[in-house]
Amino acid sequence: xxxxxxxxxxxxxxxxxxxxxxxxxxxxxxxxxxxxxxxxxxxxxxxxxxxxxxxxxxxxxxxxxxxxxxxxxxxxxxxxxxxxxxxxxxxxxxxxxxxxxxxxxxxxxxxxxxxxxxxxxxxxxxxxxxxxxxxxxxxxxxxxxxxxxxxxxxxxxxxxxxxxxxxxxxxxxxxxxxxxxxxxxxxxxxxxxxxxxxxxxxxxxxxxxxxxxxxxxxxxxxxxxxxxxxxxxxxxxxxxxxxxxxxxxxxxxxxxxxxxxxxxxxxxxxxxxxxxxxxxxxxxxxxxxxxxxxxxxxxxxxxxxxx
Amino acid sequence: xxxxxxxxxxxxxxxxxxxxxxxxxxxxxxxxxxxxxxxxxxxxxxxxxxxxxxxxxxxxxxxxxxxxxxxxxxxxxxxxxxxxxxxxxxxxxxxxxxxxxxxxxxxxxxxxxxxxxxxxxxxxxxxxxxxxxxxxxxxxxxxxxxxxxxxxxxxxxxxxxxxxxxxxxxxxxxxxxxxxxxxxxxxxxxxxxxxxxxxxxxxxxxxxxxxxxxxxxxxxxxxxxxxxxxxxxxxxxxxxxxxxxxxxxxxxxxxxxxxxxxxxxxxxxxxxxxxxxxxxxxxxxxxxxxxxxxxxxxxxxxxxxxx
Numbered sequence: 001x002x003x004x005x006x007x008x009x010x011x012x013x014x015x016x017x018x019x020x021x022x023x024x025x026x027x028x029x030x031x032x033x034x035x036x037x038x039x040x041x042x043x044x045x046x047x048x049x050x051x052x053x054x055x056x057x058x059x060x061x062x063x064x065x066x067x068x069x070x071x072x073x074x075x076x077x078x079x080x081x082x083x084x085x086x087x088x089x090x091x092x093x094x095x096x097x098x099x100x101x102x103x104x105x106x107x108x109x110x111x112x113x114x115x116x117x118x119x120x121x122x123x124x125x126x127x128x129x130x131x132x133x134x135x136x137x138x139x140x141x142x143x144x145x146x147x148x149x150x151x152x153x154x155x156x157x158x159x160x161x162x163x164x165x166x167x168x169x170x171x172x173x174x175x176x177x178x179x180x181x182x183x184x185x186x187x188x189x190x191x192x193x194x195x196x197x198x199x200x201x202x203x204x205x206x207x208x209x210x211x212x213x214x215x216x217x218x219x220x221x222x223x224x225x226x227x228x229x230x231x232x233x234x235x236x237x238x239x240x241x242x243x244x245x246x247x248x249x250x251x252x253x254x255x256x257x258x259x260x261x262x263x264x265x266x267x268x269x270x271x272x273x274x275x276x277x278x279x280x281x282x283x284x285x286x287x288x289x290x291x292x293x294x295x296x297x298x299x300x301x302x303x304x305x306x307x
Numbered sequence: 308x309x310x311x312x313x314x315x316x317x318x319x320x321x322x323x324x325x326x327x328x329x330x331x332x333x334x335x336x337x338x339x340x341x342x343x344x345x346x347x348x349x350x351x352x353x354x355x356x357x358x359x360x361x362x363x364x365x366x367x368x369x370x371x372x373x374x375x376x377x378x379x380x381x382x383x384x385x386x387x388x389x390x391x392x393x394x395x396x397x398x399x400x401x402x403x404x405x406x407x408x409x410x411x412x413x414x415x416x417x418x419x420x421x422x423x424x425x426x427x428x429x430x431x432x433x434x435x436x437x438x439x440x441x442x443x444x445x446x447x448x449x450x451x452x453x454x455x456x457x458x459x460x461x462x463x464x465x466x467x468x469x470x471x472x473x474x475x476x477x478x479x480x481x482x483x484x485x486x487x488x489x490x491x492x493x494x495x496x497x498x499x500x501x502x503x504x505x506x507x508x509x510x511x512x513x514x515x516x517x518x519x520x521x522x523x524x525x526x527x528x529x530x531x532x533x534x535x536x537x538x539x540x541x542x543x544x545x546x547x548x549x550x551x552x553x554x555x556x557x558x559x560x561x562x563x564x565x566x567x568x569x570x571x572x573x574x575x576x577x578x579x580x581x582x583x584x585x586x587x588x589x590x591x592x593x594x595x596x597x598x599x600x601x602x603x604x605x606x607x608x609x610x611x612x613x614x
Contacts, residue, residue, distance in 0.1 A: 028348045042425045049428060121356060141337065142337070
């Protein structure tokens with residue numbers, strides 16, 4: 001490839017599968033909101049921070065879109081399209097760019113997304129990728145962090161801690177590695193979240209840190225039970241041999257699952273959608289995690305922050 | 308400041324001046340498109356590439372928004388809101404962040420923008436900033452790169468080359484420095500572009516490079532006259548002493564002016580809006596720049612590309 005414009009025309013334009021993208025031949029894209037207000041979210045990933053320098057670039061692209069899809073799905077909405085800015089490290093590696101585009105294509109097919117536009121630059125530092133994603137709420141609007149109240153239940157999709165275990169114990173188990181490299185947000189759960197959730201957030205910084213955002217914005221306390229946390233078989237096996245890894249389950253980050261609060265009468269809907277009941281909403285503030293004996297667990301209270 | 312969340316709550320939230328931003332307290336923002344389709348564009352700036360490491364960060368923020376506003380205005384639309392991702396170089400410099408936020412505030416006030424949301428991370432490399440901007444077209448939709456035809460005229464807003472001269476000859480003239488640091492896109496020209504323009508683009512990579520995009524997409528040739536190019540007094544003075552700088556006028560980049568094509572009967576509207584007639588649209592392809600004797604100028608044909 002001979003440069004920026006070729007990369008856009010040959011590699012990215014085929015991913016611009018909707019008319020609103022104008023074939024990536026102009027400076028803007030169109031955003032139709034015929035179905036009501038769109039919602040939008042923006043996530044950035046930097047090499048060495050959000051992914052390892054050695055991660056294959058097809059997985060970097062998939063993780064980038066997963067993180068953005070996760071934000072939209074947790075709000076009870078359907079992701080539809082995205083803008084992408086790439087800052088490539090120099091010297092630009094054509095093979096890396098090709099793999100990245102392959103990963104975008106896989107993720108688009110999986111989640112029904114279209115590329116709308118963006119920017120492509122180079123940097124003297126590590127590569128970074130920024131996505132602004134757009135979604136359409138299944139309900140009247142997004143399910144926010146605020147909205148739950150004492151007496152409601154706390155549900156989580158999928159399993160917790162796999163990605164963090166995969167990062168901290170690389171090559172112990174392929175499933176944990178995959179959870180870190182190509183997380184799978186609960187795409188099919190958006191409708192049940194929209195219909196029955198009262199407060200919701202996606203887990204990117206860890207269960208306790210993100211749960212605290214719901215507690216803060218809803219003015220309640222979330223009481224969670226360690227024994228109830230959903231674990232994969234691979235995580236169970238690892239924890240049996242390395243019990244010191246337990247705090248990664250609730251503070252490790254990169255889960256890209258949905259933490260949702262809802263009234264007890266909605267329980268069957270969440271059960272049927274594969275969610276796990278992990279606690280309840282009480283009067284108070286913050287998040288507490290209780291051990292099987294009812295004692296509060298204090299290890300791993302701090303989630304990931306960038307500075 | 309003690310971290311990422313304080314930065315968002317204390318510094319950025321005051322810039323989220325519309326309800327759709329949800330006070331930056333959630334993972335998403337709302338996009339209403341009651342007035343018709345929105346348009347969107349995304350631009351990224353990396354320290355050492357798009358601005359100098361030594362540039363004051365209030366000007367970096369203003370330039371970042373100027374570059375994004377420029378894209379929207381050139382399409383005949385009114386910029387309304389934006390998403391922002393910041394990747395801060397470590398160690399994070401609180402004073403730099405404060406100045407950056409000051410610059411955002413100035414730019415928001417100047418162009419009537421509101422911050423909707425975004426992301427904040429750190430990087431081991433140079434700082435970078437990415438904006439996704441939203442605008443509402445004054446007409447039925449954006450004025451694209453395509454749409455002009457032979458017989459039409461070529462207009463440009465403002466003056467050309469000031470930023471490039473300011474970059475290459477720093478501290479020669481305060482006006483040129485300012486043009487580089489805090490460019491001023493033709494915000495007030497969006498309506499005349501929407502009403503009378505047939506093809507339009509903002510000049511960020513240089514007159515010839517960006518003009519070529521109109522030529523390509525419209526399937527025409529743009530014939531421009533060097534003698535007609537609008538120059539600031541500061542540029543004229545510098546060129547009198549350094550004639551070798553002339554190619555920067557048409558290939559230097561960072562102008563953030565609008566290049567617009569329109570039929571001759573619209574000429575008075577562009578004149579009244581302060582545009583300068585610099586050429587016409589002919590049968591053929593590409594862009595040619597003619598000297599006063601009608602000879603084609605070949606110096607500085609290549610605009611800025613990133614790789």
